[in-house]
Amino acid sequence: xxxxxxxxxxxxxxxxxxxxxxxxxxxxxxxxxxxxxxxxxxxxxxxxxxxxxxxxxxxxxxxxxxxxxxxxxxxxxxxxxxxxxxxxxxxxxxxxxxxxxxxxxxxxxxxxxxxxxxxxxxxxxxxxxxxxxxxxxxxxxxxxxxxxxxxxxxxxxxxxxxxxxxxxxxxxxxxxxxxxxxxxxxxxxxxxxxxxxxxxxxxxxxxxxxxxxxxxxxxxxxxxxxxxxxxxxxxxxxxxxxxxxxxxxxxxxxxxxxxxxxxxx
Amino acid sequence: xxxxxxxxxxxxxxxxxxxxxxxxxxxxxxxxxxxxxxxxxxxxxxxxxxxxxxxxxxxxxxxxxxxxxxxxxxxxxxxxxxxxxxxxxxxxxxxxxxxxxxxxxxxxxxxxxxxxxxxxxxxxxxxxxxxxxxxxxxxxxxxxxxxxxxxxxxxxxxxxxxxxxxxxxxxxxxxxxxxxxxxxxxxxxxxxxxxxxxxxxxxxxxxxxxxxxxxxxxxxxxxxxxxxxxxxxxxxxxxxxxxxxxxxxxxxxxxxxxxxxxxxxxxxxxxxxxxxxxxxxxxxxxxxxxxxxxxxxxxxxxxxxxxxxxxxxxxxxxxxxxxxxxxxxxxxxxxxxxxx
Amino acid sequence: xxxxxxxxxxxxxxxxxxxxxxxxxxxxxxxxxxxxxxxxxxxxxxxxxxxxxxxxxxxxxxxxxxxxxxxxxxxxxxxxxxxxxxxxxxxxxxxxxxxxxxxxxxxxxxxxxxxxxxxxxxxxxxxxxxxxxxxxxxxxxxxxxxxxxxxxxxxxxxxxxxxxxxxxxxxxxxxxxxxxxxxxxxxxxxxxxxxxxxxxxxxxxxxxxxxxxxxxxxxxxxxxxxxxxxxxxxxxxxxxxxxxxxxxxxxxxxxxxxxxxxxxxx
Numbered sequence: 001x002x003x004x005x006x007x008x009x010x011x012x013x014x015x016x017x018x019x020x021x022x023x024x025x026x027x028x029x030x031x032x033x034x035x036x037x038x039x040x041x042x043x044x045x046x047x048x049x050x051x052x053x054x055x056x057x058x059x060x061x062x063x064x065x066x067x068x069x070x071x072x073x074x075x076x077x078x079x080x081x082x083x084x085x086x087x088x089x090x091x092x093x094x095x096x097x098x099x100x101x102x103x104x105x106x107x108x109x110x111x112x113x114x115x116x117x118x119x120x121x122x123x124x125x126x127x128x129x130x131x132x133x134x135x136x137x138x139x140x141x142x143x144x145x146x147x148x149x150x151x152x153x154x155x156x157x158x159x160x161x162x163x164x165x166x167x168x169x170x171x172x173x174x175x176x177x178x179x180x181x182x183x184x185x186x187x188x189x190x191x192x193x194x195x196x197x198x199x200x201x202x203x204x205x206x207x208x209x210x211x212x213x214x215x216x217x218x219x220x221x222x223x224x225x226x227x228x229x230x231x232x233x234x235x236x237x238x239x240x241x242x243x244x245x246x247x248x249x250x251x252x253x254x255x256x257x258x259x260x261x262x263x264x265x
Numbered sequence: 266x267x268x269x270x271x272x273x274x275x276x277x278x279x280x281x282x283x284x285x286x287x288x289x290x291x292x293x294x295x296x297x298x299x300x301x302x303x304x305x306x307x308x309x310x311x312x313x314x315x316x317x318x319x320x321x322x323x324x325x326x327x328x329x330x331x332x333x334x335x336x337x338x339x340x341x342x343x344x345x346x347x348x349x350x351x352x353x354x355x356x357x358x359x360x361x362x363x364x365x366x367x368x369x370x371x372x373x374x375x376x377x378x379x380x381x382x383x384x385x386x387x388x389x390x391x392x393x394x395x396x397x398x399x400x401x402x403x404x405x406x407x408x409x410x411x412x413x414x415x416x417x418x419x420x421x422x423x424x425x426x427x428x429x430x431x432x433x434x435x436x437x438x439x440x441x442x443x444x445x446x447x448x449x450x451x452x453x454x455x456x457x458x459x460x461x462x463x464x465x466x467x468x469x470x471x472x473x474x475x476x477x478x479x480x481x482x483x484x485x486x487x488x489x490x491x492x493x494x495x496x497x498x499x500x501x502x503x504x505x506x507x508x509x510x511x512x513x514x515x516x517x518x519x520x521x522x523x524x525x526x527x528x529x530x531x532x533x534x535x536x537x538x539x540x541x542x543x544x545x546x547x548x549x550x551x552x553x554x555x556x557x558x559x560x561x562x563x564x565x566x567x568x569x570x571x572x573x574x575x576x577x578x579x580x581x582x583x584x585x586x587x588x589x590x591x592x593x594x595x596x597x598x599x600x601x602x603x604x605x
Numbered sequence: 606x607x608x609x610x611x612x613x614x615x616x617x618x619x620x621x622x623x624x625x626x627x628x629x630x631x632x633x634x635x636x637x638x639x640x641x642x643x644x645x646x647x648x649x650x651x652x653x654x655x656x657x658x659x660x661x662x663x664x665x666x667x668x669x670x671x672x673x674x675x676x677x678x679x680x681x682x683x684x685x686x687x688x689x690x691x692x693x694x695x696x697x698x699x700x701x702x703x704x705x706x707x708x709x710x711x712x713x714x715x716x717x718x719x720x721x722x723x724x725x726x727x728x729x730x731x732x733x734x735x736x737x738x739x740x741x742x743x744x745x746x747x748x749x750x751x752x753x754x755x756x757x758x759x760x761x762x763x764x765x766x767x768x769x770x771x772x773x774x775x776x777x778x779x780x781x782x783x784x785x786x787x788x789x790x791x792x793x794x795x796x797x798x799x800x801x802x803x804x805x806x807x808x809x810x811x812x813x814x815x816x817x818x819x820x821x822x823x824x825x826x827x828x829x830x831x832x833x834x835x836x837x838x839x840x841x842x843x844x845x846x847x848x849x850x851x852x853x854x855x856x857x858x859x860x861x862x863x864x865x866x867x868x869x870x871x
Contacts, residue, residue, distance in 0.1 A: 010389050014375070017386070021377035021418065028778040035781030042788040046797055050651065053658055053802060058650045100373050102338045104390055105361040115375075178629030185636040192643045199650035204642065261339045 007110060015117045022119060032120045040073065040127050058198045064226050067135035072194040072218035073128030075158035080121035083163055085113055090173035090180060093260060109253055141225065153239060154221035160242030161216045162190055164249035174256030193217040209234070216241050267311035268441055268474045269335065274344035276305040276330050304330040306498035307344070314441065315472035319485040319506070322495035323600040328478050331495070332444055336366055349441050362391065365435030369447030372431055374419045380430055381415035384437060391438035398437070405433040408466055409459065425456035432460065436467050442474045449481055461487045482593040494599060501599070512595050515564035521576050522584035526556040534558055534580065541575055542567050611705050612713040619717025630725045637678055637730050641671045659801040666799060668734065669828050673796045673820055675730040676755070679723050680762045682715040688770025689779045708859060712763055719759065747826050750837045754823040757844040762819050764851035765790065774862040795821035815847040
């Protein structure tokens with residue numbers, strides 16, 4: 001508990017200062033935020049163009065799909081905001097500057113990740129909330145306190161899934177030289193998260209549920225709120241999936257850190 | 266109780282024997298053809314509290330590998346290594362609490378943040394209490410006027426200013442050992458002097474042990490009482506700094522101006538040395554046209570004083586010059602692989 | 606003649622460099638295959654039951670999109686990033702000193718990279734598709750026009766990347782500009798969704814924009830079995846026109862941008 005407070009205090013201290021310093025680069029912040037907004041706006045437009053053509057997708061209506069899309073936007077935000085530094089890992093490993101993370105009495109992943117806080121990721125959050133509100137209104141969803149609590153829990157579990165996938169992909173930098181395509185692949189996978197896993201049959205459904213659990217980034221958790229009666233029991237496993245996957249990701253990271261030491265660049 | 270204890274420490278790396286070409290690269294992916302590189306080969310040494318030790322060697326000698334083991338980055342292949350009683354690799358965080366590290370090339374401070382904020386964050390990370398922190402910062406202000414840099418971002422500092430910040434930051438939590446890797450690299454002479462003074466003062470204050478890795482010999486001459494030299498993973502010298510000059514023997518060069526200078530003077534002088542000392546390999550005698558005789562003397566065999574007395578007694582000496590072999594050239598000889 | 610040899614060597618060097626790290630390319634290939642898989646299932650679901658949507662059958666749409674994906678990779682040469690980092694760290698100076706035209710130099714470099722992508726990713730992906738869909742590929746005179754169309758489309762795509770890269774003379778915020786360009790091009794060029802699926806009004810606007818010349822036109826030439834010779838020439842003409850426009854614009858932009866370098870003194 002004391003450790004938690006210790007890390008929390010350090011994190012807040014670092015990020016408060018970091019944000020203050022970054023906001024001085026006004027132009028960069030504005031341009032990046034516009035870029036971010038554009039990319040998600042295009043995603044939404046794509047969604048809209050596709051689904052105005054058809055009455056439903058695998059039995060899901062447009063508004064239900066929008067709800068899933070919103071859920072996806074929100075669950076991918078923590079990755080964007082907190083873990084943005086993993087994109088630089090391959091560079092820092094290659095040029096040797098990664099070594100500085102060993103020298104502080106801090107958990108290395110924490111120290112590494114705390115270096116960057118992506119403010120523009122909050123644009124994603126705002127967009128997600130807007131779409132969520134729209135879809136909720138259209139679907140006449142009831143947001144009671146327990147519902148909201150459950151929503152937050154499911155959201156956090158889902159975000160852990162995406163974070164874990166990216167951490168595992170980034171850790172490839174410890175073993176291979178040109179690891180950017182691995183990260184790019186993992187990141188690209190997230191684009192398929194807002195679609196219902198049920199569009200896949202047998203083999204791929206298993207893959208996207210159990211092997212690369214993209215289904216848990218939006219589809220499965222969202223079901224609890226859209227069609228609680230029909231939700232399969234696997235949906236309730238979301239928090240477990242998130243935590244287990246993160247534990248795995250942390251293991252891979254640790255192995256990578258040790259391996260890096262081993263080759264001692 | 267030594268603050269750093271190293272006994273029969275070794276670090277071996279398995280390196281892939283790479284093949285050429287595209288097909289070679291593909292085959293490498295499945296290869297098991299490795300060779301073992303002994304980066305550190307059976308070294309032993311102890312460092313006591315308060316020492317400033319110069320830790321040097323040619324590139325690839327194994328210095329940074331040892332430092333990495335001492336800071337918990339690499340796991341030793343064999344042998345014992347204790348820093349402050351800890352095994353660094355096993356207790357990285359605990360070890361980190363008691364050490365400071367400065368890498369000359371890269372800063373460890375937060376790049377975009379004002380300097381003072383970096384220090385405040387370090388205060389939290391190392392759990393430095395308010396009183397100690399205040400005292401440390403006051404010391405830094407006194408020594409290098411750190412206050413003037415408080416509100417500048419690390420990014421905007423000159424290299425010299427950044428080094429001063431990095432070094433003081435390494436001491437803020439009062440560690441027992443500080444590792445300085447190339448702290449004066451790329452700096453002008455004035456800044457180098459300030460940094461050396463800073464290091465000396467900080468070592469003096471709390472008897473902080475300092476392990477200094479550098480290619481700048483004048484750093485070593487200015488700061489270190491003890492020098493450790495590594496080459497090809499082995500320890501080849503570990504002694505007081507004064508003894509470095511005697512690595513290849515205590516050579517001095519004595520130059521004598523003889524007036525009048527006759528054609529036979531040189532050979533007469535050489536013969537005199539032979540008959541007086543009967544130690545031909547202690548001397549190398551030569552002369553140039555302008556009347557100077559130059560004799561390089563191995564002081565371990567014959568004291569310079571005796572040669573000078575002999576010369577003054579038997580020859581018309583009108584001027585004398587004495588040159589010492591520099592530490593830089595001794596170390597250069599070591600790096601070049603001349604056998605000790 | 607010597608000068609052209611210089612450009613050729615750049616292409617060759619860039620091509621070799623992109624092949625040297627096969628692991629990375631391998632993952633890009635996997636990424637493409639995953640994309641194809643998801644596209645298959647997604648559109649299968651979208652079509653579920655319907656024969657045609659907006660005049661395209663499932664097969665046509667699927668081939669269109671997977672071809673788009675494989676071609677997209679060809680065009681993904683990170684020219685904008687490479688260019689911007691050379692501008693920011695100043696190494697662009699050594700390129701400017703060479704007795705080679707800067708834009709052509711940069712083009713040669715990206716071409717080598719694209720060819721590398723083509724060999725290692727596009728070809729295997731296309732082969733897979735041909736194996737799976739040997740019946741549905743119209744193989745006729747369009748095969749003559751397709752490479753030409755593709756070449757023109759590539760030049761256009763390059764000009765856009767080049768222009769984005771040049772903005773580094775004015776701002777360090779490449780990410781925002783690059784991603785904006787990427788998503789707009791993807792959407793409006795028909796790479797993500799065939800243009801036929803867009804609402805009528807929007808389609809008319811898109812006909813006037815240059816983006817369709819990058820993806821929609823070459824893909825149309827490759828997949829449509831209903832085009833006449835006249836149609837082919839007309840489409841190519843549209844591409845040529847836009848390519849010329851962008852070549853002129855980028856040359857003007859470069860001349861403008863390079864002055865920043867002189868003013869700032871590197």
